[in-house]
Amino acid sequence: MMKRWQAVKRLLPLMAMFALVLSGCGREDLSVMRPQGPVAQGQLDLIKLSISIMIVVMVVVFAIAAYVLVKFRRRKGNNEIPEQVEGNHKLEIIxxxxxxxxxxxLAVPTIQKVFAYGESDWNNPDALKVEVTSHQFWWEFYYPDQDVRTGQELIIPVGKKISFQLKTNDVLHSFWVPSLGGKMDTNAEGSVNYLTLVADKADTYIGKCAELCGQSHGFMEFRVKAVDDATFDRWVTAMKAPAVLPADNALAEKFKTNCLSCHAVGDQGGSAGPNLTGMGSRETVASILLNDISGKPGTKPVKDNMIEWLMEPQAVKPGNTMPNPKDLGFSDEEIEQLADYLANYKLDY
Ligand code: HEC
Ligand SMILES: [Cu+2]
Incomplete structure (x- = not known):
């Protein structure tokens, strides 16, 4: 008795450590246990069904095993070989x-849901189309019917079917919004995937790349903002408004030449990098530096995050493809001015 207690005492710190380490995995906003839409709810129902069945099987099997172990154990002085039974039709059938x-x-609801969720709504006139293109290490979202392009942040109307067309620009990535359901690989052209999701409630959900895709895979997040229809329409209009450029003319020219070769603001620029329209109203810079507009703990003013990113993009997301602005000929002072301009470039919607 004493010995056993000592063994437990020795194991206790180890157990405590496991509990501590594992609790680090519990990011509530990245949990499939908190469904916020019908697809995620259906998937959680399947998880619950299979776990319940497994628990019942386990309890029954362990109970029978324990009963047999105790009841038919070898007793003192009992040296005979027990009766040997071979074949029992009734038991075998059971x-x-x-x-x-x-x-x-298990199979009936699983197969039914697999086919239902595999259905593409791309040609459904009631669904909103979004083309998703994954990049190392950011997400591009293009709304073909609205002709609007965003990066890192996806705005969707609540209660509407969103039909995603998923592909990659480089390596394999996987599109995953745990609260809404998923995940779905983004493959190269030729094997494009489709996925339909619905958000029941206006809120911000976190999405994540779920396929190890390189050095900064862990930082490859995106935000999904579900808003009401009127807000969505206002957002589309705001995104299509003419570009706002830095007030200082020389800086604006430099910005156009060196930054808008990859980025877009309003109706100007390219799409080799995320669209920067309305950066000042975003919840993140580069998807991983959290801005204080969300009001959450651990966040910083947009301008601080912007400076951190522009001073050394490789330090924030190692291996990303944005050049260091200093190598493009921007001084520290100009970088601060750019950060100020972008932090104050807000979208009214
Ligand atoms: C060669 C293309 C390229 C050039 C030139 C470039 N960038 Fe970028 N930029 C990127 C890419 C790619 C990312 C996304 C990085 C990631 O998250 O992996 C990015 C990210 C950003 C972000 C974060 C965007 C977001 O959605 O959170 C900002 C801000 C930014 N760049 C500003 C600038 C500025 C200012 C300049 C000019 C000094 C510039 N970039 C020049 C490619 C470029
Ligand atoms: Cu990825």
Whole structure:
């Protein structure tokens, strides 16, 4: 008795450490246990069904095993070989039929949901189309019907079917918004995937790349903002408004030549980097530096995050493809002015 207690005492710190380490995995906003739409709800229902069946099987099997172990254990002085039983039709039928039945109970809703969620809504006139293109290490979203392009942040109307067309610009990535359901690989042209999601509630959900894709894979996040229809329409209009450029003319020219070769603001620029329209109202800079407009702990003013990014993009997201602005000929002072301009470039919607 004493010995056993000592063993437990020795194991306790190890257990405590495991609990501590594992609790680090629990980011509530990245949990499938908090469904916020019908797809995620259906998937959680499947998880619950399979876990319940497994628990029942486990309890019954362990109970029978424990009963047999105790009841038929070898007793003192009992040296005879017990009766040897070979074949028992009744038992064999029972232990074949029960698992078969359980597998059927699991299979019917699973297959039904797999086919329902695999259905593409790309040609459904009631669905909103979004083309998703993954890049090392950022997400591009293009709304073909609205002709609007965003990076890192996806704005969707609540309650509407969003039909995603998913592809990659480089390596394999995987599109995953745990609260809304998923995940779906982004493949190269030729094997494009489709996925439909619906958000039930206006809120911001976190999305993540779920396919190890390189050095900064862990920082490859995006935000999904579900808003009401009127807000969505206002957002589309605001995104299409003429570009706002830095007030200082010389800086504006430099910005156009060196930054708008990859980025867009309003109706100007390219799409080799995320669209920068309305950076000042975004929840993040480069998807991983959290801005204080969300009001959450651990966030910083947009301008601080912007300076951190522009001073050394490789320090924030190692391996990303944005050149260091200093190598493009921007001085520290100009970088601060750019940060100020971008932090104050807000979208009214
Ligand atoms: C060669 C193309 C290229 C050039 C030139 C470039 N960038 Fe970028 N930029 C990128 C890419 C790619 C990313 C996304 C990095 C990531 O998250 O992996 C990015 C990210 C950003 C972000 C964060 C965007 C977001 O959605 O959070 C800002 C801000 C930014 N760049 C500003 C600038 C400025 C200012 C300049 C000019 C000094 C510039 N960039 C020049 C490619 C470029
Ligand atoms: Cu990725």
């Amino acid at each position: 232990w074949t039929a029960i698992p078969l039945l359980l597998v059927l109970v």
